[in-house]
Amino acid sequence: MASETLLEVRDLNVWLPAAAGAPRVHIVRDVSFTVGRGERLGVVGESGCGKSTTLLSLVGLLPARAAVSGSIRLDGVDLLGGASPRGERLATARGRDVGVVLQSSMNTLNPVYRVGRQMMEGLRPEVRTDARRARARVHDLLERVGLPPRVARAYPHELSGGMRQRVAIALALAPEPKLLLADEPTTALDTIVQARVMEVLDSLCADGQLSVILVSHHLALAARFCDRLMVMYAGRAVEHAGRDTISTRAGHPYTRLLLAATADIGMRKDDVVSIPGAPPSLALAHEGCPFEPRCPERFGDCADRVPTLDQIGVDHHVGCFARQTKGHLA
Amino acid sequence: MRPLGLNIRDLVIDYPARRGGAKTRAVDGVNLRLDRGEFVGIVGESGSGKSSIANAIMGLASVTSGEISLGDTDLTALRGKRARHARRALQLVMQDPFEALDPHLSVLRLVEEPLIVHKMGRSKQERRSRVREALEQVGLSPAEDFEGRRPHELSGGQRQRVCVAAALIVNPDVVIADEPVSMLDVSVRAGVLHMLDASRRRGNAVLMITHDLPTAAAFCDRLIVMHQGRIVEEGPSLRVVQDPSHQYTRELLDATPALGAHSPSAGS
Numbered sequence: 265m266a267s268e269t270l271l272e273v274r275d276l277n278v279w280l281p282a283a284a285g286a287p288r289v290h291i292v293r294d295v296s297f298t299v300g301r302g303e304r305l306g307v308v309g310e311s312g313c314g315k316s317t318t319l320l321s322l323v324g325l326l327p328a329r330a331a332v333s334g335s336i337r338l339d340g341v342d343l344l345g346g347a348s349p350r351g352e353r354l355a356t357a358r359g360r361d362v363g364v365v366l367q368s369s370m371n372t373l374n375p376v377y378r379v380g381r382q383m384m385e386g387l388r389p390e391v392r393t394d395a396r397r398a399r400a401r402v403h404d405l406l407e408r409v410g411l412p413p414r415v416a417r418a419y420p421h422e423l424s425g426g427m428r429q430r431v432a433i434a435l436a437l438a439p440e441p442k443l444l445l446a447d448e449p450t451t452a453l454d455t456i457v458q459a460r461v462m463e464v465l466d467s468l469c470a471d472g473q474l475s476v477i478l479v480s481h482h483l484a485l486a487a488r489f490c491d492r493l494m495v496m497y498a499g500r501a502v503e504h505a506g507r508d509t510i511s512t513r514a515g516h517p518y519t520r521l522l523l524a525a526t527a528d529i530g531m532r533k534d535d536v537v538s539i540p541g542a543p544p545s546l547a548l549a550h551e552g553c554p555f556e557p558r559c560p561e562r563f564g565d566c567a568d569r570v571p572t573l574d575q576i577g578v579d580h581h582v583g584c585f586a587r588q589t590k591g592h593l594a
Numbered sequence: 595m596r597p598l599g600l601n602i603r604d605l606v607i608d609y610p611a612r613r614g615g616a617k618t619r620a621v622d623g624v625n626l627r628l629d630r631g632e633f634v635g636i637v638g639e640s641g642s643g644k645s646s647i648a649n650a651i652m653g654l655a656s657v658t659s660g661e662i663s664l665g666d667t668d669l670t671a672l673r674g675k676r677a678r679h680a681r682r683a684l685q686l687v688m689q690d691p692f693e694a695l696d697p698h699l700s701v702l703r704l705v706e707e708p709l710i711v712h713k714m715g716r717s718k719q720e721r722r723s724r725v726r727e728a729l730e731q732v733g734l735s736p737a738e739d740f741e742g743r744r745p746h747e748l749s750g751g752q753r754q755r756v757c758v759a760a761a762l763i764v765n766p767d768v769v770i771a772d773e774p775v776s777m778l779d780v781s782v783r784a785g786v787l788h789m790l791d792a793s794r795r796r797g798n799a800v801l802m803i804t805h806d807l808p809t810a811a812a813f814c815d816r817l818i819v820m821h822q823g824r825i826v827e828e829g830p831s832l833r834v835v836q837d838p839s840h841q842y843t844r845e846l847l848d849a850t851p852a853l854g855a856h857s858p859s860a861g862s
């Protein structure tokens with residue numbers, strides 16, 4: 265898909281504040297990616313790999329005293345601008361051009377206001393001030409997430425978790441953003457409700473106008489929904505590729521193990537593996553490839569240097585010495 | 595092999611009405627048999643009554659009608675000390691390994707606790723060696739490296755292994771696991787499930803509740819599909835996922851993200 269670039273992130277680095285007195289922790293490390301207009305990018309990896317931090321840094325939702333470097337350009341406009349790390353431009357972009365849905369969104373609707381009223385507050389001012397237009401727009405948004413108009417009159421507690429999460433998506437869409445950031449939007453939901461919510465997201469993208477970044481630890485779910493995937497490990501992007509490339513020709517040993525750990529219908533138990541060990545603590549310094557201690561393909565170089573992302577195929581980048589060496593031999 | 599493990603007959607569980615509403619019938623006439631050496635899965639969407647069954651077996655939810663027996667003993671008829679004694683043969687592994695463990699206690703104390711509660715293990719020395727054995731069994735090896743740690747010094751997967759070790763250490767006949775891997779990364783799920791499978795191979799019965807159909811199908815001998823408090827389908831795991839007979843099972847399968855099958859509408 266050679267679409268026009270909507271979001272371009274270059275050399276993103278994020279440091280989060282640690283306990284008082286301790287140095288800041290380098291969480292996101294040299295991450296670069298782009299999202300085309302209408303494109304869906306999945307960000308996958310185990311918990312603790314920096315997926316949420318990456319996503320939240322795009323809209324200035326990091327804790328105070330976080331530090332961000334690199335560049336984040338939305339439609340050509342630099343949102344970081346070098347100056348304040350949690351700059352106003354990030355906050356302005358959020359809400360207007362970028363909508364956000366989190367795993368917890370369904371639990372953070374205001375319990376004392378009806379759904380419709382909360383949605384109206386999110387509308388663009390010119391729509392909000394015209395009561396009839398505003399009501400019509402709320403019903404339209406509810407319809408887009410597959411909910412009947414009567415939901416506007418309901419209080420959050422009267423709705424199921426899946427319905428509340430769809431309301432949260434509708435809320436994020438109210439100002440008509442170009443980009444939707446979704447951080448584990450269905451992780452708290454069961455399989456059937458999850459499928460319905462993902463169908464809603466799918467239908468929202470159908471006209472090719474909305475771009476989505478989906479953060480998920482569920483590789484199969486992300487591969488089903490997204491066009492491209494970025495696999496993160498220990499704060500770094502270790503593989504970028506189209507979803508079919510990932511599911512059939514993954515290059516990084518980590519990606520391959522994640523695939524092997526994902527049970528598919530009809531698999532036998534001996535085919536479902538786990539990845540021994542755990543991702544490293546980002547607070548501890550380490551040299552070399554962060555995956556090296558767990559990697560079945562490690563060799564000499566791996567413990568000494570961090571591999572950079574190399575292109576090994578069409579739109580396919582991998583940060584792994586084993587792959588790069590083999591690539592040269594091939 | 596003792597012939598009979600757990601037997602549930604015509605189980606009904608109602609929860610009292612809240613705020614003027616109607617009472618909730620969470621479980622509506624469920625029959626279920628779990629033999630020793632079997633690994634059985636209950637799948638179904640949330641609200642279908644899965645946890646209510648687990649809680650009733652453990653004596654944590656009251657039974658409206660029906661019978662839950664372990665061997666020849668009807669658990670629903672027992673009260674107090676006798677009920678606790680009978681339930682020693684049952685252990686529960688819960689969904690949330692972060693909530694389940696007292697953050698102040700060391701791994702050694704956490705895994706030793708059930709032995710103390712059930713007055714098993716004569717000396718501190720004996721208990722300690724059983725804890726080590728249990729930790730090794732669940733892959734927290736070498737045990738010496740883990741027994742002094744507190745829960746916050748463990749990853750989610752390691753915590754759930756501690757929970758499994760604490761359940762297995764009393765050598766229960768039946769292990770009930772309510773969504774034991776739902777909160778865990780896929781990378782560590784198989785590890786925990788292989789532990790439960792190993793305990794099954796030693797002759798325990800395992801009843802696992804989950805909404806993850808592929809994993810359940812891979813690990814369980816039999817699958818029970820629940821919908822709105824009832825069992826709608828039951829059979830050998832592979833048969834259920836490859837040739838489902840109930841419409842709801844098909845819906846559950848269709849809703850399951852698979853690496854092989856992409857939704858046609860997702861652009862490419």
Ligand SMILES: Nc1ncnc2c1ncn2[C@@H]1O[C@H](COP(=O)(O)OP(=O)(O)O)[C@@H](O)[C@H]1O
Nearest residue numbers: 280281282289291310311312313314315316317
């Ligand atoms: N305030 C903080 N100080 C130090 N480390 C943090 C802080 N917040 C999160 N982390 C660490 O940052 C890492 C990345 O977290 P996160 O972005 O939430 O990962 P993911 O979304 O992939 O699970 C984790 O290891 C987490 O422990």
Ligand SMILES: Nc1ncnc2c1ncn2[C@@H]1O[C@H](COP(=O)(O)OP(=O)(O)O)[C@@H](O)[C@H]1O
Nearest residue numbers: 609610618620639640641642643644645646647
């Ligand atoms: N303690 C309780 N009090 C009242 N209703 C309950 C209670 N526990 C569960 N329920 C209700 O019983 C039904 C079944 O719940 P549960 O057994 O937890 O299902 P599952 O584990 O399949 O999600 C649901 O409608 C739920 O709201």
Ligand SMILES: [Mg+2]
Nearest residue numbers: 315316317447
């Ligand atoms: Mg996260």
Ligand SMILES: [Mg+2]
Nearest residue numbers: 644645646772
């Ligand atoms: Mg439950």
